[in-house]
Amino acid sequence: MEDTIVLKPVPEAIKSARDHVGMIASALHMDDFIPRLIVSELAANAWRHAKPDDHIIVRAYPLHGRLVVEVWDQSDEMPVIQHPDVTQEDGRGLMILSQLVFRWGTRPVAEGGKIVFAEIAV
Template identity: 45%
Template sequence: MAESEMIVIKAELGAVREAREFVGLVFGGWGLTDYVARTVVSELAASAVVHGCGGEGHVIVRAYRREDGIPVVEAWDRSDAAPLVRPVTYGVECGRGLLIVEGLVRRWGTRPLNEGGKVVWAEIDPVPA
């Protein structure tokens, strides 16, 4: 990986703003537009806080560019449970985050962490600023 940046946020929904601002700064430093990346990291970090940490501990957010220049954003949490893309259901107010992510990114996925927990990642199309 040529370029990689990381931030640790509290497992609180209010801290998701820090992840969004962090990714905006990183993408800006790379000369890329940040709208999609900020939206995606908001969903990944919020999901990590709610489902992966239960509101306790910390979430690691990382942004990096692969050798081919494709930017990737990640959220690391302590849950081993795989994230689920839930169908759109009338009247449900949550659970659509990964559906949004799926529509915005090249691809996304998860990988386990050796020490327990998982990383949820998303590849973003690089669009010059």
């Protein structure tokens, strides 16, 4: 099973990322709800910060009893957990993500951009 897909930065990329990671989670015999939710947030953030000619790369694979989900985008802007007030409609995704995963983080990529990853217990 292919663990990596390359997507154009369009709204439909979020569904494609979600379906891809859901398929991998199912192949590992794990509930796919959390992996789909996590990659939806990461892919949405990548899409939000992408330029029209960028790509979003989504990768998911098992490692040491966890499912690792990675999203690489070409923006150098690092994600930050926000603490929005009740009147804001967005800004909660990374805060929620941080509560659902074993570990998450970012790393810059030499080619430009960054990888945001999350490790989910299988």
